[in-house]
Amino acid sequence: MAKRENEADAMRQALNNWPAIQKHLIEEGAKDALDEDGNPIDPYEPYWTTNENGTRVLHASLDSWWLKDYDESAVLIDLGGVSIFNTKPFHVDSVVQSIYQAYGVRYKEPSAGIFTEDDVLAHIERFPEGQFAAQRTGGPGAGACIGMASTMRTSRPPTAPPLPWLDAIGDMRLGAHEPNGDWLYGVEMAVHPMYQGHGIGSGLYAARFALVKHLNLRGMYAVGMLMGYHRYAESMNVVEYGERVIAGEIKDPTVSMQLNRGFRAERVVTDYCAEPAAGDAGVLIVWENPDYQE
Numbered sequence: 526m527a528k529r530e531n532e533a534d535a536m537r538q539a540l541n542n543w544p545a546i547q548k549h550l551i552e553e554g555a556k557d558a559l560d561e562d563g564n565p566i567d568p569y570e571p572y573w574t575t576n577e578n579g580t581r582v583l584h585a586s587l588d589s590w591w592l593k594d595y596d597e598s599a600v601l602i603d604l605g606g607v608s609i610f611n612t613k614p615f616h617v618d619s620v621v622q623s624i625y626q627a628y629g630v631r632y633k634e635p636s637a638g639i640f641t642e643d644d645v646l647a648h649i650e651r652f653p654e655g656q657f658a659a660q661r662t663g664g665p666g667a668g669a670c671i672g673m674a675s676t677m678r679t680s681r682p683p684t685a686p687p688l689p690w691l692d693a694i695g696d697m698r699l700g701a702h703e704p705n706g707d708w709l710y711g712v713e714m715a716v717h718p719m720y721q722g723h724g725i726g727s728g729l730y731a732a733r734f735a736l737v738k739h740l741n742l743r744g745m746y747a748v749g750m751l752m753g754y755h756r757y758a759e760s761m762n763v764v765e766y767g768e769r770v771i772a773g774e775i776k777d778p779t780v781s782m783q784l785n786r787g788f789r790a791e792r793v794v795t796d797y798c799a800e801p802a803a804g805d806a807g808v809l810i811v812w813e814n815p816d817y818q819e
């Protein structure tokens with residue numbers, strides 16, 4: 526047993542240090558290399574050198590596209606092989622893909638409720654600390670984001686009547702974000718289905734709660750979509766389903782997960798946003814900052 530635990534520890538450490546090891550290898554490998562004009566080369570750009578016999582060799586690292594921008598000190602939460610960062614422009618493509626995949630929508634199928642790459646860039650510009658990306662940092666597929674969370678600030682408290690999603694966020698670029706709002710509002714959260722159930726969603730919530738504390742906000746709230754309703758749609762309406770999820774009688778893949786992360790359920794919100802699986806409904810969930818100071 527102890528040996529197994531040691532091996533698991535060693536694996537976790539290797540995964541955690543993987544980007545640093547790769548960067549070291551790339552930089553060492555390029556240290557004495559010169560391009561064809563005799564100038565030092567940028568190890569992160571693919572380059573050619575010519576051998577004595579005249580053959581040309583292409584040098585490129587598969588990982589250089591993301592390692593170039595990888596900054597270990599920007600890791601907010603290290604989950605071992607996946608790290609949570611504030612979303613950067615180079616994360617944007619795979620962040621958008623992870624939303625499509627989480628909602629089971631074919632990638633790039635026009636979809637009114639899914640952010641585009643330009644929308645995510647606008648979120649980063651508007652409220653950089655509130656945008657989170659879960660990026661793979663080890664093994665094949667490293668560099669890609671497999672989860673995301675987007676938030677904004679609002680002065681509208683969770684006791685105000687809930688607005689439909691698009692009205693609450695203003696527009697797809699978070700036009701309703703109030704830089705001095707004292708509540709954090711959960712705009713979107715998505716984890717690629719292949720990676721669900723491994724703590725990535727919990728890590729994204731931990732990053733959001735840490736932000737609430739860091740900014741000394743009153744708390745965070747959102748409307749968690751009742752994504753499991755479609756399984757019960759023949760036997761009950763969505764309000765009854767939501768109330769049974771709140772009572773703990775039915776486990777919903779999204780709302781029960783949120784309640785298990787420390788949110789309090791307030792009530793079912795109907796017609797929140799167009800999502801057939803959830804009967805367009807969700808549950809108003811609130812987390813109050815225990816460290817908030819007036």
Ligand SMILES: CC(C)(COP(=O)(O)OP(=O)(O)OC[C@H]1O[C@@H](n2cnc3c(N)ncnc32)[C@H](O)[C@@H]1OP(=O)(O)O)[C@@H](O)C(=O)NCCC(=O)NCCS
Pocket residue numbers: 627628713714715716717720721722723724725726727728748749750752778779781782783785
């Ligand atoms: C909701 C969602 C973001 C959750 O993400 P996730 O990465 O699966 O979340 P986690 O893995 O942290 O938690 C899910 C469950 O796995 C469990 N889990 C976490 N790590 C685990 C591990 N290593 N081994 C076993 N179980 C684990 C958690 O405890 C949790 O179960 P619990 O609620 O019974 O405690 C994800 O399911 C999703 O993208 N859904 C579709 C889109 C959606 O609904 N978005 C939210 C709209 S409001």
